[in-house]
Structures are given as C-alpha cells and as structure tokens.
Amino acid sequence: MAKSANGEGSVYMDKTTNRAVHKYFDATGMHRNYYKTMKEAHKAKRDYLHQRDNGILAGKDINLVSFLNQWLENLDVAPRTQEDYEATVRNYIIPHLGKKISIRELQVKHITDMLNRLKNQKKRGTDKLLMPRTINHVRSVLRNALNDAMRQDLVGRNVASLAKPFKVKKHQFDFIAAAEVDQFDNAVSAHRLNAMYMLGIRTGMRASELVGLRWSDIDFENRQINLMNQVQRINKVWQLSPLKRDDDEVGRIIPMTEDVMFILKRHQVWQDSEIEVLGVDNWASQLKGIKSFSGDTQLVFTRADGNPVYSKNALSDLDKLTEAAGLKRVTLHDLRRSLISNMAASGIAQTTTANLVGHSTTRLTDDVYTGVNTDSKREALEIFTKRIKDVS
16 A cells, blocks of 8 residues: 555555555545546546645535536526536436546546447437537536536536547538529418518528517518517427527617518418407417417417417428428528528628627637538629629
C-alpha cells in the first residue's frame, strides 16, 4: 500500500476485488474510490488534490442522480426545453452512468464510454440507431448540468466538456427552389391547411410559430405579422408561450407581401365559413382541459374543431402531397430552409435573412440552413453579372 503524506490519501491494489483504490479522508469522513487500473487511481488522486488545494471540495459529495434531479428542478428554460432535458436525463444519462456514482467520481472515461454505448442504442419506439447529433446532445445536456456544478464549487472540472463529441456531417436537406413554388402551391391547394404551407415557404416561420399564429397577430393595415407566440404540446397539454429572443425582447415582425396578404385574407374567408357550419359554440371548444383557442387567442391554422394543429399530421400530409406532385419530399422545417436558401441564392444579405427568420446570428443561417444548389448559385451569379453590365 502506498503511504499517504500530509493527508494526501493513498493508492493501492485491493486483493479482494482486484481493483485499484484511492483512499482519503476529508471533513465528511473516510472515502474509498475504486478503479480498474493503478494509473486511473493515481490520476484520481491528483485530481482530488488539485481540487482540494484550490478550495473546490468544500462540502459533501453529491450522488449524480440527486444532483441532476435538483438541477432539473431549478432550471429556468422554456417548457419544451425543460421537457427535452428531463427526457434526456431519464432515458440516456442515468441509465448509462448508473445511480451510484457521484459527481466527483465522474471521469472523462465514464462520459466517453456512455457516448460509445449510445452509438448502439436505438431511438425509443423505432428500429433506428441514435444519430451522432442526438448523442452529442446528450453530452451537451450533461455538460450544462456540470457547468452548474462548477459554479457551485461542487466539482473542479467539467468532464463532459473534456469528452470528445462525435463528428457530425453538415446537414443536407431538400428544399423547394423559387422556380418550383408555383408547382408547390398547386400541389397543396386542395388541402385544408394549404395556406399554412404557402405561408411557411414565403415567411420562413417555424412549425410552432405557424401553429401558434393568431389573427390578432396579423396587421393587414400596416402589412405585417407581429409574431409574438408559439403553440407547443407540453406533457400532452397545448401551451401558448411567448417567443423570446436572446436579447430578451419578445417576438419579431414579418413584413407581408401582396402574395401573403392575399393568401391570408382568402384563408380568413374560408375559416369563417367553416366556423359557421360547425357553430361558434363548438369552435375551439375546451376539450379534456385543453385551453380554448377563441376570441383574442383564435388561431389562424387549426384542426376542424378550431383547436391547434398537430405538426406531425401536417408533416405527414405535406410529405404525401409533394411526393404525389413529383416534388422533393419536404418537411415543415424544410419550407423554412427553402426561404433561407432562396434568399441566399438571390443575393439577400445574411443579416436581413437572419433577422427575418429569427436567428440570433448569421452563423446559424449560413452553416446550418443554407443549402443553395449549383443551379441556384448560377442564377444568382447571372443576376449579379447582369447588374454589372447594366451599370457599365
């Protein structure tokens, strides 16, 4: 057994378990931590001494599960983010890191092993393996939690930050080019949500923003949409929540073109006739505790009873409609990407595009969403060349 010096603790090989041990004493008593190799135990000792000497290890060590539960309880995030973090902790982090380990016992190796095991795990309810982007998200959630532990001086380093994430290929997606918009309109024209699809490709609104759009948000006189809210289904309950930006301002303004004005006014007439047939008392009636969406909260795009649209159903219908029309099969989010890509191809400044679609920086607009194809780039260059010739 290696002797301790000045309360540094000791490292030795336990013959009974055939595992290396780091044994030390602190204000809470005696501790024994077990490792596979002596090398790991010595490293744990060095880490412990570094934390102790820097005044980090004040107080009792905390079980990882207890800490994560406490962290989740004190989060100040949007309801959907809260739901996502809770699911990530429950479905991925705790099952793979175990319920006995403490936050100070966590090592980079534990996180790396977890990420590698997740590569072979199937997405819940499917036969598909988890994507690298999803696995990296698990790491990010744990990293956020351990950042909070560092702020509380509970740990000296964030081992989740030190664990290497997986490489993720730049996302490739299909989008509707500007020249295909008329064909797209024809493909969706017979659907009761045709106006929602048409608005999506013309404004770049997110699915939750389209679902949460109210008639009170639309200012026909000033030709603008005052986008203030989104509707999301959280814990099986519809919730209307404000759109909050990074600068703490709420919402954004989307100017309306004549095209968008026409689509919305036509849809308003159609919806009024639908309400008349159903009856005002039955429109958006409160069902199973769901908030009634009528009056000031009356939604622009709804189900047949006036209640919010299920995005998955709208997505499934859109997929079938575009496939039947011989177009690329696109998602609701691809309509948003289509606008961004078409604006990029037209030479619109990224700052303008980012502001329109609600990106906090142009980096997200450029790196993630812009999927301009070769033909679109060529068209933009031809427009640019023509402008040069006109000037000269």
